[in-house]
Amino acid sequence: MEKARPLWANPLQFVFACISYAVGLGNVWRFPYLCQMYGGGSFLVPYIIMLVVEGMPLLYLELAVGQRMRQGSIGAWRTISPYLGGVGLPVGGRNFGQPLATVSSAQPSRLQPGLASVVVSFFLSTYYNIINAWAFWYLFHSFQDPLPWSVCPLNSNRTGYDEECEKASSTQYFWYRKTLNISPSIQDSGGVQWEQGLCLLLAWLVVYLCILRGTESTGKVVYFTALLPYCVLIIYLVRGLTLHGATNGLAYMFTPKLEQLANPKAWINAATQIFFSLGLGFGSLIAFASYNQPSTDCQKHAIIVSLINSSTSIFASVVTFSIYGFKATFNYESCLNKVILLLTNSFDLEDGFLTASNLEQVKGYLASAFPGKYSEVLPQIRNCSLESELATAVQGTGLSFIVYTEAIKNMAASQLWSVLYFFMLLMLGIGSMLGNTAAILTPLTDSKVISSHLPKEAISGLVCLVNCVIGLVFTMEAGNYWFDIFNDYAATLPLLLIVLVEIVAVCYVFGLRRFESDLKAMTGRTLNWYWKAMWAGVSPLLIISLFVFYLSDYILTGTLQYQAWDASQGQLVTKDYPLYALAIIGLLVASSTMCIPLVALGTFIVRCLKRGDTPPVA
Amino acid sequence: MSLKENFKPYGENAFKVRLSIRTALGDNAYAWDTNEEYLFKAMVAFSMRKVPNRETTEISHVLVCNVTQRVSFWFVVTDPLKNHTLPAVEVQTAIRMNRNRINGAFFLNDQTLEFLKIPSTLAPPTDPSVPIWIIIFGVIFCIVIVAVMLLILSGIRQRRRMSKGPTEVDDSEDKCENTITIENGIPCDPLDTKGGHINDAFMTEDERLTPL
Numbered sequence: 146m147e148k149a150r151p152l153w154a155n156p157l158q159f160v161f162a163c164i165s166y167a168v169g170l171g172n173v174w175r176f177p178y179l180c181q182m183y184g185g186g187s188f189l190v191p192y193i194i195m196l197v198v199e200g201m202p203l204l205y206l207e208l209a210v211g212q213r214m215r216q217g218s219i220g221a222w223r224t225i226s227p228y229l230g231g232v233g234l235p236v237g238g239r240n241f242g243q244p245l246a247t248v249s250s251a252q253p254s255r256l257q258p259g260l261a262s263v264v265v266s267f268f269l270s271t272y273y274n275i276i277n278a279w280a281f282w283y284l285f286h287s288f289q290d291p292l293p294w295s296v297c298p299l300n301s302n303r304t305g306y307d308e309e310c311e312k313a314s315s316t317q318y319f320w321y322r323k324t325l326n327i328s329p330s331i332q333d334s335g336g337v338q339w340e341q342g343l344c345l346l347l348a349w350l351v352v353y354l355c356i357l358r359g360t361e362s363t364g365k366v367v368y369f370t371a372l373l374p375y376c377v378l379i380i381y382l383v384r385g386l387t388l389h390g391a392t393n394g395l396a397y398m399f400t401p402k403l404e405q406l407a408n409p410k411a412w413i414n415a416a417t418q419i420f421f422s423l424g425l426g427f428g429s430l431i432a433f434a435s436y437n438q439p440s441t442d443c444q445k446h447a448i449i450v451s452l453i454n455s456s457t458s459i460f461a462s463v464v465t466f467s468i469y470g471f472k473a474t475f476n477y478e479s480c481l482n483k484v485i486l487l488l489t490n491s492f493d494l495e496d497g498f499l500t501a502s503n504l505e506q507v508k509g510y511l512a513s514a515f516p517g518k519y520s521e522v523l524p525q526i527r528n529c530s531l532e533s534e535l536a537t538a539v540q541g542t543g544l545s546f547i548v549y550t551e552a553i554k555n556m557a558a559s560q561l562w563s564v565l566y567f568f569m570l571l572m573l574g575i576g577s578m579l580g581n582t583a584a585i586l587t588p589l590t591d592s593k594v595i596s597s598h599l600p601k602e603a604i605s606g607l608v609c610l611v612n613c614v615i616g617l618v619f620t621m622e623a624g625n626y627w628f629d630i631f632n633d634y635a636a637t638l639p640l641l642l643i644v645l646v647e648i649v650a651v652c653y654v655f656g657l658r659r660f661e662s663d664l665k666a667m668t669g670r671t672l673n674w675y676w677k678a679m680w681a682g683v684s685p686l687l688i689i690s691l692f693v694f695y696l697s698d699y700i701l702t703g704t705l706q707y708q709a710w711d712a713s714q715g716q717l718v719t720k721d722y723p724l725y726a727l728a729i730i731g732l733l734v735a736s737s738t739m740c741i742p743l744v745a746l747g748t749f750i751v752r753c754l755k756r757g758d759t760p761p762v763a
Numbered sequence: 764m765s766l767k768e769n770f771k772p773y774g775e776n777a778f779k780v781r782l783s784i785r786t787a788l789g790d791n792a793y794a795w796d797t798n799e800e801y802l803f804k805a806m807v808a809f810s811m812r813k814v815p816n817r818e819t820t821e822i823s824h825v826l827v828c829n830v831t832q833r834v835s836f837w838f839v840v841t842d843p844l845k846n847h848t849l850p851a852v853e854v855q856t857a858i859r860m861n862r863n864r865i866n867g868a869f870f871l872n873d874q875t876l877e878f879l880k881i882p883s884t885l886a887p888p889t890d891p892s893v894p895i896w897i898i899i900f901g902v903i904f905c906i907v908i909v910a911v912m913l914l915i916l917s918g919i920r921q922r923r924r925m926s927k928g929p930t931e932v933d934d935s936e937d938k939c940e941n942t943i944t945i946e947n948g949i950p951c952d953p954l955d956t957k958g959g960h961i962n963d964a965f966m967t968e969d970e971r972l973t974p975l
Contacts, residue, residue: 286896288895305882343900347900347904350904351907353911354914357914357918490781490833493832494832496834497785497786497792600922602915
């Protein structure tokens with residue numbers, strides 16, 4: 146006997162929630178980078194193969210588990226392998242078609258990916274919302290003319306620009322100094338930046354507003370967070386393709402470099418990108434699917450969501466590359482203009498005589514006619530190359546907040562484009578945050594203990610408050626370095642392990658045949674042989690190989706290093722992590738990974754103790 | 764140029780000027796000729812006249828030479844008696860103070876009309892008293908807080924109405940009817956949207972007796 150589980154008002158809301166969660170910042174700032182690094186058009190080959198072999202089956206599995214178990218991740222996995230004896234059966238989850246007796250003799254739970262998912266989701270939501278805070282910061286600053294990152298501030302006696310800004314660029318200066326106020330290394334923590342703290346508070350309030358009422362409010366919000374980014378991307382696509390130099394970027398991206406297909410890193414990165422882009426293993430998809438009607442056709446939804454996610458990545462990279470092309474062409478032409486100016490001034494040539502087309506000829510002529518003077522000027526002449534401008538591949542926050550802003554400041558009506566762009570980033574970020582918080586909240590609201598004492602508004606409020614307070618760490622001066630630590634290590638290895646355990650649990654512990662018959666009874670469709678083959682064989686092997694690769698990569702790299710901003714040079718320098726940072730990294734990875742064996746051990750011990758108790762009663 | 768012997772083009776009181784007319788004006792560029800030079804000398808003399816003790820500077824005191832194709836040239840300002848050049852510092856101050864006027868006369872700006880060795884004072888950025896971003900932040904913050912309050916209050920009111928409703932029907936049996944039964948893992952609410960009170964599997968009172 147339990148209260149009616151809240152449901153999505155219609156299946157479309159569920160699909161939109163999944164799309165809104167899966168289509169996130171990674172599609173916009175990681176996929177274009179991978180495409181550029183691993184051979185442009187030819188990267189699509191491993192990407193699509195991995196999508197079909199790894200992405201769709203795993204997504205279908207998570208949705209099916211959530212829909213079948215109708216609980217958040219902890220309850221769902223507890224149901225897969227139920228307890229014995231004193232703990233009793235989990236609430237609301239009886240395997241239909243099987244009487245009570247058979248259930249209690251089933252295998253005890255030795256695998257507990259549920260709690261690990263919640264821990265990983267907790268880490269993720271702690272650091273992910275700071276990106277939304279930064280997006281808010283840039284959004285609010287976009288309403289100025291000129292845009293604050295387009296000009297350097299003046300130095301103290303107003304004869305020139307600020308030194309740090311001169312050495313770096315104005316967009317880098319705005320990001321590293323005005324937004325982050327970054328310290329030279331991770332050891333100098335500095336204080337909490339109140340401006341960033343305010344933006345973080347606002348970001349958490351917005352997230353709270355969206356999750357306040359559970360699926361009722363989330364279901365309405367996802368219409369916006371799923372659809373608006375596409376509107377902005379389409380607008381940007383039209384604008385991007387009409388920019389001067391966009392075709393350079395697109396040609397660079399789409400010319401396939403087929404030799405990259407032989408590079409194993411391309412395949413590994415394709416698999417990793419599909420894996421993390423769909424958001425598997427966090428428990429969010431299980432949470433979303435648990436609010437479904439049991440008869441929903443989750444196979445169709447899994448295929449739709451994964452296809453939409455991948456096409457969004459490709460679409461976003463078309464937009465990104467046209468913007469790259471514009472920026473690269475602009476920089477190339479500025480570089481050329483600087484060389485032209487230098488030569489014109491040194492040799493007192495007529496203004497306007499030197500153009501990009503006759504530059505090489507004139508350089509040759511000057512070298513022969515005035516060799517002495519030419520060799521003086523030669524060191525200052527930079528070799529301008531469009532290729533090298535295009536080849537600067539950036540990912541992550543650097544792409545969004547430095548490269549894109551640089552391109553935007555050169556567009557006409559730059560305030561409008563800036564507002565649109567950061568609004569889109571916000572929608573993407575908040576959409577993903579809804580999924581992250583759902584993964585944490587659903588197990589909490591499902592648990593009898595907590596939900597009987599507190600209404601769900603209070604539970605959501607507490608979760609948001611705790612995350613906000615912890616998130617203030619990322620607003621400190623060294624906050625961006627901690628952000629990078631969390632971004633790189635909190636989710637990668639644990640997730641692989643969690644999903645591996647998920648597949649093994651469903652296929653081998655619960656039993657693939659049992660799951661198949663449950664699905665058939667629930668949705669009325671038979672399971673295609675393809676899914677069975679993938680779940681039982683191919684996907685686990687793929688994940689194991691990914692896991693082994695990452696582990697060996699971490700071990701072989703030795704001491705871990707990070708990029709620190711050096712204000713005096715105006716560029717990033719590589720530094721080693723101090724010991725305590727390494728310890729925290731280890732703790733991050735261990736805390737979520739260890740949940741699985743520890744809880745399994747715990748239940749095993751409890752079960753043994755219970756078995757020890759029963760004989761005297763009998 | 765009259766005083767070649769006293770006027771060394773690269774002397775310490777001479778300044779090099781560089782104009783980029785075609786860059787600034789494109790197709791509307793004018794050609795640099797002696798008339799434009801005359802205007803330049805006039806502007807320099809005008810600037811010098813604004814300096815105390817130099818109000819008697821004439822156009823003829825400004826000497827221009829080495830005009831190149833670029834367009835660039837050197838100029839120097841001599842004193843009224845024409846036997847020495849005015850110190851660079853004075854000329855520099857004078858030009859700096861009147862830079863805008865000089866630029867305006869030629870339709871150029873600080874980058875296209877360059878006085879080498881005279882740094883231009885950059886315009887200070889206009890800083891509004893309250894940064895714009897705080898205003899927008901405040902507006903959005905207030906909207907979000909109001910929306911959160913509204914949602915919480917309506918949730919509380921809804922819950923209060925629901926808990927008052929069943930207590931009016933004070934049957935103990937009805938309390939069981941409010942919870943949804945689970946049959947084989949599927950809640951019964953899809954069967955009947957009113958809340959599962961009526962089990963359609965059973966016949967009602969009326970139908971038990973076959974009608975006549």
